Every structure is written in C-alpha cells, then in structure tokens.
Amino acid sequence: MNLLKVGMSGMLIGGLLAGCEISESLKTSELKEEVNTETKKSEEVDPKESKDLSTTKGIENPDIEPDVKKWIAKKVEEFSKPHPKVSQAGFDEGYDYYLKAQSVSNEVGSYIRVEGVDLEKDFENLRQLSSIISHEQFVRTAHIDPNGNAKEKTEYAKEWKPVNERMKRTFEYMKELLNDINVAINKNGKGETFGVSHQLDGDKVSEMESFMEYFEEGNE
Numbered sequence: 321m322n323l324l325k326v327g328m329s330g331m332l333i334g335g336l337l338a339g340c341e342i343s344e345s346l347k348t349s350e351l352k353e354e355v356n357t358e359t360k361k362s363e364e365v366d367p368k369e370s371k372d373l374s375t376t377k378g379i380e381n382p383d384i385e386p387d388v389k390k391w392i393a394k395k396v397e398e399f400s401k402p403h404p405k406v407s408q409a410g411f412d413e414g415y416d417y418y419l420k421a422q423s424v425s426n427e428v429g430s431y432i433r434v435e436g437v438d439l440e441k442d443f444e445n446l447r448q449l450s451s452i453i454s455h456e457q458f459v460r461t462a463h464i465d466p467n468g469n470a471k472e473k474t475e476y477a478k479e480w481k482p483v484n485e486r487m488k489r490t491f492e493y494m495k496e497l498l499n500d501i502n503v504a505i506n507k508n509g510k511g512e513t514f515g516v517s518h519q520l521d522g523d524k525v526s527e528m529e530s531f532m533e534y535f536e537e538g539n540e
Contacts, residue, residue, distance in 0.1 A: 368519065370436025370505070384431055389506050391432050395424065396502045399495050411474060414483035417491040418457040418471065421450035424494070438518040442501050445518075448532055449494045456487040493528050 374386035384391060399420055401407075406416040428447050434440060454471075460481035461470035470476055493516060500517035503509060515522035 365437065367437035370434055370439040370519075373433040373435050374431060375433065376431055384427060386431055388432055388434055391427070392498065392502045393506055396498050398423070399498055409474065411477050412480065412483060414457060414460060414480065414487055415474070415477070417453050417483070417487060421453035421491070421494065425450040425454065436519075439501075439505070441518040442497065442504075445516075445529065445532070446494065446497055446501075449490050449497065452490045452532065453487060453494070456484065456490070460484075460487075489531065493531070497528075 372388045374388050374391070376384070376386045403416050403419045405411070405419060406413075424446055428443055432443075434443055457471045458468045460483070461473075461476070462468070463481070464470035464473070464476050464479055496514035496516050500513045500515070500520055500522060503511040503513050504517055504519040509520055513520055513522065515524035516528045518525055
C-alpha cells in the first residue's frame, strides 16, 4: 500500500512539474513573440517620415499660422534680416539674436509641433540653440540685474556687455539649421545645406551637438 502511495505521489509530482515546465515554456514563447513584434514595429518606422501637428487650439488671438512648412520658410526669411526692433532703434546684434531666438522658443512646442524621429530631433536642437542665446543675453546683462530682468530693458542697452563668439556661433547654427529644415520639408531635400539637420543626415550634426553639449555642461 505504501509503495502504491509513493508511486502515485511520484506521478502526481511529475505531472505538476511537467505542467509547470509547459506553462513556463508558453510564457517564454509569448514574451519572445511580444519582443519580436515590438522590434519589427520599430524597424518598420521610417525616421524620415513626419507629420505636422501644429495647432493654435486653445490659444487666443494667435499671430501665426499653424503650418510648419510656412512657419519654417518665414523663419528663414526673418533670420536673414535685422529684427524690426533692432533696425529701428539701432540696438546691437546680440539683441537681434535674442529676439529672433525668443520667437523660436516661444512658438516651437506651443504652436509649432512635429512628429517624426529625425525632424523632432531637429526641432529640439532649434529649441536648445535658442536657449543658449537666451542664456548669453542674460550673461551680458546680469551686471545690471542679476535676476535676468535686464535682458529686454533696452534703456540699458549701452551698458550691455559685448556679444561673445559663443553667442555669434549659436546664432549661425540656428540660421543653418533653419535653412536645412526648410530644404528638407519645403524643397524635397534639394538645395544648398550646411549639414546640420538629422532629417537630411547632415555630416555636421555631431559637430553642432557637441558644441551645444559643451556649454550645457556649464563650460564657459
């Protein structure tokens, strides 16, 4: 009788173990299938595909048209000539850089939005470059107001510190990136470029991003 019980217990335990192995095998198989599906989906995404998600919904009296193609073309034009506030009053080039960069910073993300792996990277770089210029405007006016309130106080314009090379180069990168994005989305990639756009696989993207990272790390 005891042998019979032992035998039956062994069969029961064996069956349970086999059941556990089958269950674990099924779970592993399902997990692998999920991973493979996700990998396949990511491989199918074209980093060059993009969608315009620009909107003025919820914003009262918007002064721009929610169209990324028109917006980028307009910015290229604006960046090619002095800002009206600067040309009329004779302020220095640094204030010109600052005002133009602020327009990008204020509009990208709130009005102007894009979806697409590479184009999103380009627009994020635009925002970061504009932030560097804003910081530089703060630096050259901080001796007037350490809280940053003198960045736009043009009555103190003669007391602003000179524009440094970092601010100049950042602005040039902004102009170049705007140009390259414009070529990418408005000219089907055909036209003179500076190689700073992810969307066009630019050969100077790493150089520009290294420049940005250097100063984001607090280097002077």
